[in-house]
Amino acid sequence: MPELPEVETVKRGLKPLILNKKIVQVRVAEPKCFLGEVTEVEGAKVVGLRRRGKALLIDLDNGRTVMVHLRMTGQLIWRKGDLLDGRVSPEIDRVGTEVLRAEQFAAGHPSKNFTAALPNKQTRVTLVFGDGAVFFNDQRKFGFMKVLSTEAVEREKFIAELGKEPWEMTTEELYAGCQRHGRAPIKAVLLDQKVIAGLGNIYADETLFYAKVHPETRAGDLTRAEVEQILAGARATMQAAIDSGGSTMATYVRPDGTTGDYLEKFAQVFRREGKACPRCGTEIVKLRVAGRGTHICTKCQVRVEGERDLAAGRGGWRGVKGVEGGEKMGAEGAERA
Numbered sequence: 001m002p003e004l005p006e007v008e009t010v011k012r013g014l015k016p017l018i019l020n021k022k023i024v025q026v027r028v029a030e031p032k033c034f035l036g037e038v039t040e041v042e043g044a045k046v047v048g049l050r051r052r053g054k055a056l057l058i059d060l061d062n063g064r065t066v067m068v069h070l071r072m073t074g075q076l077i078w079r080k081g082d083l084l085d086g087r088v089s090p091e092i093d094r095v096g097t098e099v100l101r102a103e104q105f106a107a108g109h110p111s112k113n114f115t116a117a118l119p120n121k122q123t124r125v126t127l128v129f130g131d132g133a134v135f136f137n138d139q140r141k142f143g144f145m146k147v148l149s150t151e152a153v154e155r156e157k158f159i160a161e162l163g164k165e166p167w168e169m170t171t172e173e174l175y176a177g178c179q180r181h182g183r184a185p186i187k188a189v190l191l192d193q194k195v196i197a198g199l200g201n202i203y204a205d206e207t208l209f210y211a212k213v214h215p216e217t218r219a220g221d222l223t224r225a226e227v228e229q230i231l232a233g234a235r236a237t238m239q240a241a242i243d244s245g246g247s248t249m250a251t252y253v254r255p256d257g258t259t260g261d262y263l264e265k266f267a268q269v270f271r272r273e274g275k276a277c278p279r280c281g282t283e284i285v286k287l288r289v290a291g292r293g294t295h296i297c298t299k300c301q302v303r304v305e306g307e308r309d310l311a312a313g314r315g316g317w318r319g320v321k322g323v324e325g326g327e328k329m330g331a332e333g334a335e336r337a
């Protein structure tokens with residue numbers, strides 16, 4: 001679930017905690033989550049933290065870079081303490097929210113690990129520093145750390161193929177990307193990291209709601225004006241998530257110690273099926289598009305039926321028949337999505 005805003009949040013949160021500090025030890029509990037040799041990392045100092053799409057890049061002073069992919073359930077948690085001395089990080093139950101907040105930074109997939117003692121059985125890799133440690137936890141083990149030569153990072157397949165981020169991209173570039181994948185539903189195109197970098201399921205839904213575009217609209221049928229709205233929506237929704245702190249300890253654990261969901265801070269449609277559209281009050285439904293659970297307002301996001309009438313000019317015409325279909329698919333999608 002971590003998407004671009006969450007990875008950006010991880011980067012911003014970890015930077016002041018580990019920049020210019022030496023990684024004294026790397027503990028690998030799950031070999032498939034650490035690609036490379038620990039000797040390439042141990043003893044090296046962190047000289048930079050960057051992000052490319054959903055990848056976090058930790059640059060070291062020895063010409064290496066640790067690329068971190070959180071994938072579905074990855075999280076990075078910094079805890080203060082001396083792990084080499086065997087000091088175990090405290091659990092929230094024992095120390096209280098305020099102490100733990102002062103001693104840690106936690107972000108990525110929100111889970112009980114944000115407040116649990118670490119390392120635990122979901123800890124795959126631990127980067128030990130002199131005054132604390134970064135725990136890479138991943139329930140499902142799809143995430144990984146990979147050691148690369150810093151100068152080769154841009155040639156890494158995943159990064160070399162990345163499209164531009166919404167903030168770097170022009171409407172014309174996104175429009176061209178939509179035309180190249182003309183028959184695909186716009187939601188699938190937005191999820192394609194080669195077309196536009198950083199949007200996952202959450203922000204694709206939020207973006208299309210913002211732009212009032214139905215996710216099944218064929219990308220090639222979109223007008224430039226609609227593409228412009230989609231780009232504006234991608235920027236606005238992801239910026240709002242970054243500003244709200246993404247999925248961090250601060251948004252996961254409420255001041256009273258109970259746990260919440262950071263989505264409630266900015267999500268307009270995502271996981272809000274059955275609730276009222278914040279714009280028009282219509283009930284939000286869940287459908288399945290591009291194989292993913294998809295949330296829409298059927299009144300705000302009307303589906304375009306088939307090809308647009310070229311004679312009517314690109315820009316004006318749009319069908320109004322999508323509403324019933326959307327509701328039908330919503331019932332179907334609600335079973336399992």
Ligand SMILES: [Zn+2]
Pocket residue numbers: 277278279280281282297298299300301
């Ligand atoms: Zn609506």
